[in-house]
Amino acid sequence: MHYTLRNKLPSTALFTTVDAVLNWGRLSSLWYLLFGTACCAIELMQTGGPRADLDRFGAVFRSSPRQSDLLIVAGTVTYKMASRIKRLYEQMADPKYVISMGSCSNCGGLFDLGYSVLRGIDKVIPVDVYVPGCPPRPEALTQGLLVLQEKIRKQRYLAREA
């Protein structure tokens, strides 16, 4: 839609659907919350670093849930931390998305039998994409982001449900 038209047309009008524009804008600027609970956070940092470079997909970290569109739950979630993650999720503005990163936040993972560990973040907040791995490599998390982008691309806001 975009690159072929760059700086080549005089002032003119483009025709598209509102849904397509909104979705394109949202999936291209997924700002994620700078937040990690365990070792998956190390891989999350790598994914944001220069080699995996999540920035090229428009995903940059923000330090405040108020400015974030995406919550990447990176690491083991304890019962005590679960209520805090729920608070962070509730502080984010709509539309908001959640990636569950790694076995621990998917289902408890290695710490399934731990007395303090919540067995899956989806018991507390809704999850859009589950990324398997312990921890997932940066490539895996990048793939998770791309899957989420495809999911957002198919969202419909204004169209009446069939």
Next chain:
Amino acid sequence: MASTKTSAPVAFSDLLSALKGRFGDVVLAHRSDFGDDTVVVQRERWLDILQFLKDAPSLAFNYLVDLTCVDYFGQEPRFEMVVHLLAFESGKRLRVKARIPEEDATIASLAPLWRSANWLEREVYDMFGIRFVGHPDLRRILMYDEFEGYPLRKDYPLKKSQPRVPLLSPEREEEEGI
């Protein structure tokens, strides 16, 4: 800077005879495996004995290094308190133990003697459910208040799930204006 009060380390046999002279037969067992002097004492005289070990000038165990508990599930008495003491002046270390039965899981608190016992006893209460009589503030310290059971007991179920509570109670949210 050298200390002015130096005292020779007390031999373990002297310590045992001092305890026997002061309290009678409170030492149920003692051993010195690998240089670690250990005494097992009666639970009923726990506070008196530790007070004596701290205050007697020849002993002066003025530092409580560690306080923990062991669950010998299936044995009777079931629990065992373990306290590690250090005397700064002499450099002497001592391990003191006492067995606690399951049906009456209480023992005297050492928080009045050593302030370091305060949080350590709260942790033992949190993990093993031992009640410390005379503790100034016996609450859970690692788990949250609504947590059910005592997770380091050997009969704690592996797959037990715990209640999920809001970050703040409705009353606290009211107070903080959230």
